[in-house]
Amino acid sequence: MAFEEQLQDWRENALRVEQSVAEAVAGQHEIIRLINVALFARGHVLLEGGVGVGKTTVLRAFSRAIGGGFGRVEGTIDMMPGDLIYHTYVDAEGRPRIDPGPLLRHGENLTTFFFNEINRARPQVQSLLLRAMAERTVSAFDREYQFPHMTVFADRNKVEREETFELASAARDRFLFELNMPTPSDSEVRRALVFDPVFHDVDALLERVTPGVVRWAELNDIGASIQRNVSASATIERYVLDIWRATENPQQFDIALDGVDMERLILVGASPRGMSALLRAARVVAWLAGRSHLIPEDIHAVLLPALGHRVFFTPIYELRRQELAEALIAQIMARVAVP
Numbered sequence: 001m002a003f004e005e006q007l008q009d010w011r012e013n014a015l016r017v018e019q020s021v022a023e024a025v026a027g028q029h030e031i032i033r034l035i036n037v038a039l040f041a042r043g044h045v046l047l048e049g050g051v052g053v054g055k056t057t058v059l060r061a062f063s064r065a066i067g068g069g070f071g072r073v074e075g076t077i078d079m080m081p082g083d084l085i086y087h088t089y090v091d092a093e094g095r096p097r098i099d100p101g102p103l104l105r106h107g108e109n110l111t112t113f114f115f116n117e118i119n120r121a122r123p124q125v126q127s128l129l130l131r132a133m134a135e136r137t138v139s140a141f142d143r144e145y146q147f148p149h150m151t152v153f154a155d156r157n158k159v160e161r162e163e164t165f166e167l168a169s170a171a172r173d174r175f176l177f178e179l180n181m182p183t184p185s186d187s188e189v190r191r192a193l194v195f196d197p198v199f200h201d202v203d204a205l206l207e208r209v210t211p212g213v214v215r216w217a218e219l220n221d222i223g224a225s226i227q228r229n230v231s232a233s234a235t236i237e238r239y240v241l242d243i244w245r246a247t248e249n250p251q252q253f254d255i256a257l258d259g260v261d262m263e264r265l266i267l268v269g270a271s272p273r274g275m276s277a278l279l280r281a282a283r284v285v286a287w288l289a290g291r292s293h294l295i296p297e298d299i300h301a302v303l304l305p306a307l308g309h310r311v312f313f314t315p316i317y318e319l320r321r322q323e324l325a326e327a328l329i330a331q332i333m334a335r336v337a338v339p
Helices: 003-022 029-041 055-066 123-135 187-195 202-206 216-229 234-248 272-288 296-307 321-335
Strands: 045-048 069-074 086-090 096-100 110-116 137-140 143-146 151-156 177-180 266-268
Touching (some): 003 029, 003 055, 003 272, 029 151, 029 177, 029 272, 029 296, 055 110, 055 202, 123 137, 177 296, 234 266, 234 272, 234 296, 272 296
Parallel strands (some): 069 110, 110 151
Antiparallel strands (some): 086 096, 137 143
16 A cells, blocks of 8 residues: 555544544534544643543543553552552452552553542652653553553632642643633534533443554554654745744734733744644644645634743743733734745
């Protein structure tokens, strides 16, 4: 089979993943598309949303569609780093036992790892997870465990702030995307979620998802092929570099936000890793659209989720982060000249 045909087959399967997940998750088409983009860009995702909006369901649906091992852990204030690595208990005969923890349980077959309420866990726990995310390895029991196919999804509790530990800027930069998963606003979707019994049984819903649409062991190869085969023209390169400068110095592009002293807004703009992440994601968007070259719309589709959490504001404005990040990204799209 020609390589172009193989890429096309992979693309068709990637779109089938979205369609299959949508069978189990109602009213979240944008979130499903962005998680799919992250999956094929081989990046991790930080999810934020209210209680009960379906974050775990959408991740379990993706895990079923791609196969492999699914791990989950709940963040708590008394959690220790070792709780990710091993599980201690007393067996039926009264003897102490140590078993692999949630991060090690599936070994190299681990493909989806969900850390629920990551900001409830102490910084030491977050640091261990960040190393596993960055290196896809962890040391335990006098050996090194590898997770070459792992994608980490973390959820941050945005309702309760007591006994929580906000992620450091370096930690947030490790996530390809930061996504806000809203409660569906469409009236028909809301009616179905409340009154249709099919949405009251998550396990039955997940049975609707076709298993193994994409072979999980191929995801790294598919992702690398996408990056090699989707090109950026010289004009697109200049456009992306202008966007980078706009995150560092918005005034250079006549960007102004209501009620904000622009001279005091930006602490640090997007990092080189952040801009690389933006391009990785944009190439996947182009590939899903059937193109082998980037256009500005591909950049726009992932600009907020890829860069919104990577621009850091001075303390006086940090408490308004979500509002200001959305406004700044919107102004960057409006003010930076589009090729």
